Amino acid sequence: MMFYVLLSTVVPSYLASSLVLKANVKKRFTRTDMTELVIxxxxxxxxxxxxxxxxxxxxxxxxxxxxxxxxxxxxNV
Known part of the structure; x- marks a missing residue:
């Protein structure tokens, strides 16, 4: 639930810089990359x-x- 809130609202810059979506990094991406985070x-x-x-x-x-x-x-449901 915490990550849902972090990704769906405005978050502090120190957290936003740590949470990077795969779609923002890769040149070619799949639909799942739109919701997956880079590790x-x-x-x-x-x-x-x-x-x-x-x-x-x-x-x-x-x-x-x-x-x-x-x-x-x-x-949550």
């Missing part, structure tokens, strides 16, 4: 467990139909 290269175990990385991995596992929900209420 940066990880060098330490501590960084792998950070909020941004763990949350991004979890977000990418959620089906696209759920990620594209129009409201937070429908996302």
């Amino acid at each position: 940066p290269v990880l060098r330490t175990t501590t960084y792998q467990r950070s909020f941004v990385i763990a949350g991004s991995k979890f977000w990418n596992c959620i089906p696209t139909s759920i990620k594209t929900s129009k409201t937070l209420t429908t996302f």
